[in-house]
Amino acid sequence: MADETAVVDETAAANQAVEVDEVILVSASRHITPLNEVVGSATQLSSEALAAVNAQHIQQALVQVPGVTFSRGDGVEYLPGLRSPVQTGAGACGSILSTIDGIPLRAAGFCNINELFEAPTELGASLEVLSGPWSTIYGSNALTGVINVLTPEFGLVGNQAALSISDNNYYQFKGLLDTQSGDNEFIAALSHSHDGGYRDSSGYNQQKLLVKHRYAAGAARVTTSFNASRLDQQTAAYLVGKDSYKDKALSKTNPSPEAYRKAHSLRLASQIDQDKGDWAWQITPYARHVDMEFLQHFLPGTPIEQNRHSSLGVQSGLQWQWLDAGLDLEWTRGELLQYQENPTQGSDFLQATIPVGKHYDYEVDSLMASPFVQANIQVSDALRLTLAGRYDWQQYDYNNRMNSGRVDEQGYTCGFGGCRYSRPESSKDRFGQFSPKLGLNYRLTQGQHLFTNASRGHRAPQATELYRLQRAQSKADLKSETIDSLELGWRGYLERINWQLAGYWMQRDNLILRDSDFFNVSGGNTKHRGVEGQFRAQLSQDWQWQINASYARHTYGDIPQLGAVKGNKVDSAPAVNASSQLNWNAFEGLRATLEWIYVDEYYTDAQNLHKYDGHQLLNLRGQWQISRGVSLNAKLDNLLDTRYAERADYSSFAGDRYFPGRGRTLLVQLVYQFDS
Template sequence: MFRTYLIAAIPALSPFASPSVYATQDKQDIERIVTTSSRFAVNDDIKALSITSVNQELLEQIGATHIEKALQSVAGANIQHGNGQEYLPALRSPVFTGSGACGSILTLEDGIALRAAGFCNVNELFEAHSEMAQRIEVLKGPGSVLYGSNAVHGVINVISQDPTLGSGYSAIDVGSYGYKRAKLQAGKDAGSYGIGANISMTRDSGYREDESVKQEKMTLRHRYDGQSWSVQNGIAYSNLNQDTAGYIEGFESYKDPELAKQNLNPGAFRDNRALRAWSKLNWHYSNATDIAMTAYARDQEMTFLKHFLPGTPIEQNAQHGAGINALVQHQLTPLWRLQLGLDSEFTQGSMTQYQENPTQGSAFLQATIPQGKHYDYTVNASQLAPFIALQYRQASWQVDLGARYEHIRYDYETHLQAGRTKEDGSECAMGGCRYARPPSAKTEFTDLSPKFALSYQFNENLVTYANVAKGYRAPQTSELYQLQRAQQVADLESETLDSIELGVKGAYSDLRFTLSGYVMEKDNVIYRNSDFFNVSQGQSKHRGLELELDYRLSDTLSLQTAIANALHTYEHEQLLGEQNIQGNIMDTAPRLITNTRLNWRASDSVLLSLQWHSMSKYFTDAENQHEYEGHDLLSVRGQWQVSPQLLATLRIENLTDEAYAERADYTSFSGDRYFPGRPRTALFTLRYEWD
């Protein structure tokens, strides 16, 4: 039994994929299925990939008002919540900022990318139905041939609940500062087929001035199971209408309760609509061969006020496209397994940035940022990526070899005159307009990423592994075609990352743990230099240790912890002011992040949990001259199973009412600035289930 438990558990880098939130829950009841590693639902025993799975029990206990809270238990992840549904992501990395930096982490829902390669948005996870997720799988590092451009630092895959299995529930959340959420799952299971829907609606008036969130999400599912094959069809829709509160300014202004409520950008907003339709075929062709194929289509539109830019222009972007992911898995011999796949996609994207009113501020800003359109372009993008993986498995050894080849082509067309002119083609004073438009062009990127992994199972209790991989991302369209000042063309290369990871996974009695260490070197990092040119001349280095542990202290007590200790540094020469930042610690890259939960099963029907989330100090500028002091937050949660159908949950976040910043930043224009964290908040949930 113990060997079965270990083999089922070890594919994840977390405490064997899904640490239980119930101290008395039997180990074999813990959900350990993962799909991100192979596109098949498997318990792959000694695969050398770092995957953490946040299971449904924990997600329901947390009742996350934002996906950031759901990912706090993942060592190496650091999602910094902005305002409303906005955030900035990090995964074995500093927090990514800038128009194209979001391309370093690939975000999926049910294995399908939320955005097309080249068209990422830093907030795109708000389109996934994480409020009703079955689990959230996080693959850390570039270790899989299944994922190419954008999966540089890893993959976040939201796996939605399957309502076609027949059970259902309704739930209502009510919390501080006008927070409300309603959820409904309903479906019918007719044996060989099923239909169902997940629906959620969120309303949040917020604690800051002139902020609010209105969001609706719906997932429709259909399932048909044949004798040797199955088909699942789905439609996912999300709609967001948000009034946004921006940064507050001034050193440690987040500690002032009145300043923390301020909104210096009362007119800021973000409206987003996203629709995805998909069909998945899994075919057990023979005892040796399995086939997985997914066809999908996307339709997305967003409008938002760029309140963080002078002149506060409005951006409208959209993307419409379709793709197919195909994979064949064949057992060549009892020892050898082959995977062959092809991913293909076509997308038409568009972007318009325009300013309704004249620019306010200095004479220079008024002269160089004109009223009217700044950008107006479309891009037809195609992606083609074949890949191959070969696995050798004998006794306690497993060897994985693979490679992915990817070709991305952008056909860009500007609908305004190329150059740095006004919309009517006239010149700006004081040296020219701020925004520059490159001439229409076709651009191609080709990348090859090899992978090698080795794992060894010492005994029933201990596995160790090594993983060597290369990741990459093609430049985003925003980096290529949204230029500034005198730059006429952005001659950019794909960012690349070389990764080496070593790890050990163990299960002894009531203790389960995973310890891993990694070193990653990144080249051709894209950034905007002091001349406001987009260049791919950066280099960085990333190294860290991660521990995820699940310890059953007694029949009623359990402890889970996730610890990430990392160092991220600039390795290229770049002058900011008169300082060369080479060797400096990257900004917004805390050295230590810890998340620890103590769970107490007080009775068969009552569960209490105390969480401590700690973030160390970090620099807020690349020169390492300014910093945020870090914070420690306590939260308490309690669940009461009132009846077999009715569950009540009470949560108190920021129990000690600490003044802290969700995000801290520094710019030479505004100085220190922050997104203040919420004061002590309470959230109450009632959930009713039926068969």
């Protein structure tokens, strides 16, 4: 049975020991790195693994990564968590760095909580997940981890066309072309997805395009990739009411049928690299443009937000024997406009303080410069020492294109002391942060390694945290968030089994949050302790078993802005997350997978007064190779039609609220593979 992850070789796993050293991770440094040399926890999901899952949402694939706590939202949306609680709030997207081939999807300071929906995950890509702080390589936003989407490798994806259909009027068409001519290699891929929506007025249309070209001349190579995405989505809001997700009919309703999200993105990168034995170098200039508009149905007055930014940047790296060094540079221009078309409904206070018209209209130019260095010293035959450091310097040049203060668009003062939204005066803000790392990797045997590291991660404040103020706040005096981490791990393989185990301790300081006066402030800390592991066993020639699990305790430190919460568990943080896959190779050409998913109970508020009970799900997948060029894939998600919540939350205004999970869902896919 072929494994659903990259760690187990597809053809050899049934009959021999699995050699983890064959797996490579390009994101652990600027150069290809064998997994056993990585000083930290890393998981890779191959393109075959993603194809087998045939995910309609990236969360369906990430359940195979221990420590990931993604909460699926409506449509393509989600809230992320990696060695952390599920992240929420204006700057939550700054906690986990999302990249394509190592280049961030969004500029530092301009992230979006749902940004992975723009990545070409369904177009022959693979995924790497680096857990814990990785700011020494990636800089700002690599606070609790990195999710790197790798565009497909030349000569591996083949030529294919696929059509998928599912419940709720869902269908997807995608085509991939992989060709080679002399020294030129070329990949082109395109997808179109349509979802009618599980809930009322909640469908979407999405298109993605990927074009990739590589030219090799001797030891030098030039690899250029272009990807584009477009989304037109109707968005469903939280379902309000205690345990309302358990009502099947109610779970399909949408209290905000007018909500929508529209977005498009363009990204171009060209990596030039050369390997000359003792030394190698690479330089990657890139450009990006992203544009998004959505209705903020979760705010009084339901204002519209339009945001966009364009970037030019370059990544560079030089490897000489045991030394890696590089410099990253980036310039970005970002814009944000928030305006309200209709009068605010509700209390006299809301109507008086939230006016029609523009609330924010600003432009921010950002400059970023980040040198880094990493030394990998072979202390002995068995022991390898890693010392790394990176300094991130970032400057925001903010230009307020409206009047400043708590007045409306015409300059009039709102009632009840002033308008809700406050605009600071134009200004410049600078942030600098050094991120060190010390790591050890010890080879116990040929197939087993111990690793440990102490590292610091950070994220600079996001532009929205600095310049999107409320009430009486006229300036946000914010510091960069930091996280200090200590990790110990053991990975290896024996005959027919392999594993990766890790334990960690982390403390996150200078939390950026909104206090009771609605001010954006820095202060307080949280503590994070946990163990996580992944284990795979080839039970027989036809049976293979995998389990991915994590246990974590996330607790509040002293955070005066939240009240008496010290020692409480952080909300949206299930202690146990687990999944397991049992794979059966029924006979040649027919495979099946039974998947179990477990999400533990968790608190939905900082005071630990409200709770979600957790859930368990079963999924069934099968692949049938009908002929050499034709295959039929099918999956039945939520096999037992369990009533559950993808996301549970508690609001002091609305009470218990949920994103209800989908019921039993069947998806069928027909794939045609052909020669070029």
